[in-house]
Amino acid sequence: MKANIDKKIDFSKTLKELYSATRKINEVSPGRGVFLSVLAKGAPGGPEFQSAIQKLYTLAYTLKFGVAKPKGLDFKVCSLECLYHIQDPCATPKEEWTWELLIRIPEGLSQGDLEQARKAVLERRELDTSPVKRIQFEEGRCLQTLHIGPFDQVGVTYNALLDHAAQHGLAPSGAAHEIYMNDPGRVPPEKLKTIVRVPVAVKG
Secondary structure, eight states: OOOOOOOEEOHHHHTTTTSOOOSSOEEEOOOOEEEEEEEEESOTTSHHHHHHHHHHHHHHHHIIIIIIGGGTOEEOOOOEEEEEOOSOTTTSOGGGOEEEEEEEEOTTOOHHHHHHHHHHHHHHHOOOOTTOEEEEEOOOSEEEEEEESOGGGTHHHHHHHHHHHHHTTEEEOSOEEEEEOSOTTTSOGGGOEEEEEEEEEEOO
16 A cells, blocks of 8 residues: 655755756855765766766666655655866866766655665666765855856856856865756757856855
8 A cells, every 4th residue: 555645855846046046146055965976987978977877867766666655755856966076177187087976865765765776776677776875965155057058168157156256255165066957868958957056165
């Protein structure tokens, strides 16, 4: 017998300020959240990147339908996010970029729930999702804006964020953060929407 589900969790609505943006630069302060995470190295969009996306989404949907719903918890699978752990992207070959792909999940999904979903994915699809971890992450004070266009032109948007930060006595203080609002397989490059976020702190 299925459990009663009172309400579907939709982070794009409950955390609207974090999952919507305009081209105007705004300040946001993301609090603690729970995410599925894959930390790896390689060119964005390359084989390692695509493999990580597959594992994240497979686990997220297995958690949703195979674990969460039977226990009375439903959620909309959130947008794909990425943290770029790079000191100088211009000086670092893309094949050496370290990145962390994320999908936010409800706090009510435990490590045990993740292991249950992981086992189901291995048995049914023979897909090893051991690189996917359940993490808690808090970003703090950030500047955020919307980039519209190809991924390889996002540097212009980062420069605008950094210029804005400098004008307000701020400096970057953490990993560059991107949230992908649509599917590049279905949307032409010039119409892709990416939320770009940079953690900042007052210059010392």
